[in-house]
Each structure stands twice: as C-alpha cells, then as structure tokens.
Amino acid sequence: MCLLDRERESSEEIHHFKMKLLSVIILLLAIAAAYYIYIPLPSTICEPWKLMVLDATFRAVVKMGDVAHALGLSHSVHVINSAIISFESLVPITHKEIRIEDILFDGIRVRVYHPPGQEGKLRRAVMFIHGELGSYDSLCRQMSADLDAVVVTVDYRMAPEVHFPVQYEECVQAAEYFLRPEVLAQFSVDPERVAIGTDNSTSVKFKLQVLIYPVLQALDFNTASYQQNQDVPILYRRLMARFWLEYLGADPELVNPIMMNNHTALDQIQLSQNLAKLNWTNLLPKQLKKHYKPVFPSTGSPNILKDVPGLLDARAAPLLAEDEVLRKAPRAYVMTGEHDVLRDDGMMYARRLELAGVSVTNEHYQDGFHGCVTFAFWPCHFSVGIRVVQNYIMWLDKYL
Structure with a gap:
C-alpha cells in the first residue's frame, strides 16, 4: 500500500507539474499576444x-x-x-437581389451592379474606382440598392505588374467608354446623373465626385496628420510611403529619404509653386495645426525628383492640379478621418476646390481612421464605418 501511495503521489505531482507548466506557457503566450496586439x-x-x-x-x-x-x-x-x-x-453577401455582370469597357475589366425592376427606366449611376474586382462588393451592392443606381467598379491593373500612369490611363479609358451616349443608353443611365466615387480622381467629367480618405500627394510626408498619426493603424506613415514608391515604380530604398522630405528640400527651387499648393499651414483649419511645424530640409536629394517624375505629376497627385483645372471639377464630397495620415490630403484638396469656386462637402469624423469604410460590413464592423457609409449614400441620394 505504501508503494502504491507513493506511486500515486508521484503521479499526482507530475500531473500538477505539467498543469503548472501548461499554465505558465499559456500565460507567457497570452503576455506575448497582448504585447504584440497592444499599441497606444x-x-x-x-x-x-x-x-x-x-x-x-x-x-x-x-x-x-x-x-x-x-x-x-x-x-x-x-x-x-x-x-x-x-x-x-x-463578409456575408447582402442585397442578393442586385444583379452582377463582369464585362469589358474598351478592353478594361469592370463589374456592373444592376438594381432590380423597372427595366428601361433611366437611373443614376456611380463609377466606383478602387481596384481589385469584387473589392468593396458590399458597399457597391448597398449603393446600388439604396440609390436604385447602376454601380460600376473598374478592375484596373495594379502594381507590381504595372506602374503609374497605367492605372490612371485605364481608369480614364473605362470612364470615357462608360460615358458614351450609346453605352449609358445600354445600361439605362441618365447621362446627367453620373458620379465618380474614388480614393483618387480622373479628368473625365462627372456630375459629382466623391472621395473617401483620398491619397492626393507625395511631396510632404510630414503634414500635421502624417506627424500626428504616423503610428496609428491601419495605414502607417512608412507603409504609405512604401505604397507610393511601389505605385510609381520607384526604388523602395527611397522610403527613408522621402519620409524625411529630402525630395522637397528648400534647395529644390523648381518645387516652390507645387509646395504652395499643399501648404498645410495655409490650407488647413487652425484647430488642426496644433504644435506641428513644416518639415522641409535646407538641402536634399535632387535626384529623387529626376528619377521619379511621377511625384510631380498631377495625374498621380491631384492636389498639385492647377487652379483652372480645379475650377472645372464637379461638386465634391470629401470624407476625412481625424486619425488618418491622409486627413490633410483630403482637407487641403477640399479647401483648394473651395478657393476655385467648387461646392464642397468635407465630412470629417473625429473618431475615424483609414479603412473604416471597409469595416462597415465585416463581422467585426466599426460604428464609424457604418456612419460614414450611411452619410455618404445620403449625400449621393441628395445631389445625384
């Protein structure tokens, strides 16, 4: 009996040791996960x-x-x-009544969302440009259903297979094709009621333009919002700089120099006119300036602009467009989020449009962050994303 008791006690001790070890491992994993997940x-x-x-x-x-x-x-x-x-x-598929058609517009792949019923009736239309066929599917379905509108998304080719200006040219090509009278008639679209919704812009004429936290310039990676939100998810300052270089087909090793604004140093005389167009100390509301100051080194890297001319191209960076171009722009809706590195891009663009005489609605969300619209439909949806989508569609319903 004593031997059995000792064996039993030994077995229990081993079991307790294993349980303690497992608890320690779980605790360490939990601490590691919390350390990785938590950010201020x-x-x-x-x-x-x-x-x-x-x-x-x-x-x-x-x-x-x-x-x-x-x-x-x-x-x-x-x-x-x-x-x-x-x-x-x-993401669960909503508005299953919306009919989807994948076709070509002048050789460019597009997806067309058709609302049901009333065939032959002239409808409104929204051309939504973001890339990746099927991306933002829930938003496009909701726009089509709530607005009783035809929605078109453009599957333009993207980096790394192609670089600027291919993306821009394909979007313009698809938009010009869609706006042909015979094509609008084919889809029963009212030619006077077509809007473009995008995180960029094109030169094609629409009734409205809708920009959701748009990326509009790459000359200043130290605007007030870049400084304030450089470490705020999900679009970090460094990641945005990387995306710009990829988009323009530039050397990825330039990420640190452009983050330091070496490409827009004060010795780059040819930039004076362009920098005036995105001078956030003049174009931003006073309450957003806070204690931030411009960052433009006295001397920089002149070869960057020579090697990456797209940085100065208004087709890639619409914030650099001339005043006479902006004056021809349609009524605009610009959504910005307080906790987004691109906040000031959108606000400066909205202000430049206003100064050019264009009617602008700048809807700013104090709790907003980049990408929140995407998460209006996910199972882990965010309330700010839901509000943005609702207000965005209400604005379109009012003015389109």
Whole structure:
C-alpha cells in the first residue's frame, strides 16, 4: 500500500507539474499576444481594442509579405492583396437581389451592379474606382440598392505588374467608354446623373465626385496628420510611403529619404509653386495645426525628383492640379478621418476646390481612421464605418 501511495503521489505531482507548466506557457503566450496586439491609441478613436486586434492581424500579413518577398516566393503586394481578398470573402453577401455582370469597357475589366425592376427606366449611376474586382462588393451592392443606381467598379491593373500612369490611363479609358451616349443608353443611365466615387480622381467629367480618405500627394510626408498619426493603424506613415514608391515604380530604398522630405528640400527651387499648393499651414483649419511645424530640409536629394517624375505629376497627385483645372471639377464630397495620415490630403484638396469656386462637402469624423469604410460590413464592423457609409449614400441620394 505504501508503494502504491507513493506511486500515486508521484503521479499526482507530475500531473500538477505539467498543469503548472501548461499554465505558465499559456500565460507567457497570452503576455506575448497582448504585447504584440497592444499599441497606444488616441482616446477618441473608434473602438480602440477592436482596432488593435485588427491591426495586429494586418501587421502580421505585412510581415508575411515582406518575408515572402525577401525569399523570392511572392511579391509583398500580392500577399497583402490576397489576405485582404480572403478576409473580404468572410463578409456575408447582402442585397442578393442586385444583379452582377463582369464585362469589358474598351478592353478594361469592370463589374456592373444592376438594381432590380423597372427595366428601361433611366437611373443614376456611380463609377466606383478602387481596384481589385469584387473589392468593396458590399458597399457597391448597398449603393446600388439604396440609390436604385447602376454601380460600376473598374478592375484596373495594379502594381507590381504595372506602374503609374497605367492605372490612371485605364481608369480614364473605362470612364470615357462608360460615358458614351450609346453605352449609358445600354445600361439605362441618365447621362446627367453620373458620379465618380474614388480614393483618387480622373479628368473625365462627372456630375459629382466623391472621395473617401483620398491619397492626393507625395511631396510632404510630414503634414500635421502624417506627424500626428504616423503610428496609428491601419495605414502607417512608412507603409504609405512604401505604397507610393511601389505605385510609381520607384526604388523602395527611397522610403527613408522621402519620409524625411529630402525630395522637397528648400534647395529644390523648381518645387516652390507645387509646395504652395499643399501648404498645410495655409490650407488647413487652425484647430488642426496644433504644435506641428513644416518639415522641409535646407538641402536634399535632387535626384529623387529626376528619377521619379511621377511625384510631380498631377495625374498621380491631384492636389498639385492647377487652379483652372480645379475650377472645372464637379461638386465634391470629401470624407476625412481625424486619425488618418491622409486627413490633410483630403482637407487641403477640399479647401483648394473651395478657393476655385467648387461646392464642397468635407465630412470629417473625429473618431475615424483609414479603412473604416471597409469595416462597415465585416463581422467585426466599426460604428464609424457604418456612419460614414450611411452619410455618404445620403449625400449621393441628395445631389445625384
């Protein structure tokens, strides 16, 4: 009996040790996960803990992309895009009554969303430009249903396969094709009621333009919003600089120089006119300037602008457009988020449009962050995303 008792006690001790070890491992993993997930966020940002978890996932995807790229397995952009598409596939399909058609507009792949009923009736239309066929599917379905409108998304080719100006040219090509009288008639669209919704802009004439936290310039990566939100998810300042270089087909090693504004140093005399167009000390509301100051080094890297001419091209950076071009722009809706590095891009563009005599609605969300519209439909939806979508569609319904 004593031997059995000792064996039993020994077995229990081993069991307790294993349980303690398992508890320690779980605790360490929990601490590691919490350490990875937690980042300090502004108190006014929407649902911060939910955003931390989302951001941790996105950061992991970006790191996976970088590793795959370094090993020569896949381009980092492909990894990021594949992950986003996979996440979007988890979103339940809504408004199943909307008919979807994948066709070509002058050789460019597009997806057309048709609302049901009343065939032959002239409808409103929204051309939504973002890239990746099927991306923003829920938003396009909701726009089509709520506005009783034809919605067209453009599947223009993207980096790394092609670089600027291919993306711009394909969007313009598709838009010009859609606005042909015979094409509008084919889709029963009223030619006087067509809007463009995008995170950029084109030169084609529409009744309205709708820009959702748009990226509009790459000459100043130290605007007030870039400084304030450089470490706020999900679009970090460094990541935005990387995306710009990829879009323009530039050397990725330039990321640090352009983040320091070496390409727009004070010794770059040819930039004086362009910098005046995005002088956030003049174009931004006073309450947004806070304690931030412009960052333009006295001497810089002149070869950057020579090697990457797209940085000065208004087709890539509409904020650099001349006043006479802006005066021809349609009524605009510009959505900005307080906690977005691109906040000031949108606000400066809205102000330049106003100064050019264009009617502008700048809807600013104090709890908004970049990408919040995407998360208006995900299972882990954010309330600010839902509000943005509702207000955006209400504005379109009023003016389109």
